[in-house]
Amino acid sequence: MNGRPVPDPLLCVCGQPMHLKTSRYGPFYSCTTWPDCDGTAALHDDGSLKSTPATAVTKAARIGAHKAFDKLWKEGLMSRSKAYRALAEHLGLKKRDTHIGYFTEEQCDQVLQFVSLMVMEEEHYQRNGPDPTM
Ligand SMILES: [Zn+2]
Helix, strand or coil: CCCCCCCCCCCCCCCCCEEEEECEEEEEEECCCCCCCCEEEEEEECCCCCCCCHHHHHHHHHHHHHHHHHHHHHHHCCEEEEEEEHHHHHHHHCHHHHHHCCCCHHHHHHHHHHHHHHHHHHHHHHHHCCCCCC
16 A cells, blocks of 8 residues: 555544545545535545645645655755655654655644755755764
8 A cells, every 4th residue: 555544434624524536637535515625635546545634725835845855855965765764853753654745734844944954954064074073
């Protein structure tokens, strides 16, 4: 399984149950109170949860956090697995729980803080070279 199993019932962030819908991008879970609530959850091809239920605002925060985080390894600052390891450590999470698709808005803010910290450290290193005490 690529992601978390879908609980039965799957509850939205608003507390209401969610049901399976199909968009042109494939199946996803939607809040049964839509359009009052815009909560959705994405699925992997194997039917497991790719993201936990979230409102459009939280989803936007996750997308922003993911973009910032991916830059770390896409621009070669560190390897992808090192970036995830460091992020897990920064957030106090297990590596298997470190999926931005599961994050709250608060955790997304922490991802952004983590990314600027990593970038600052790298700039410091570029300017000053390796720390002689390390
Ligand atoms: Zn809802």
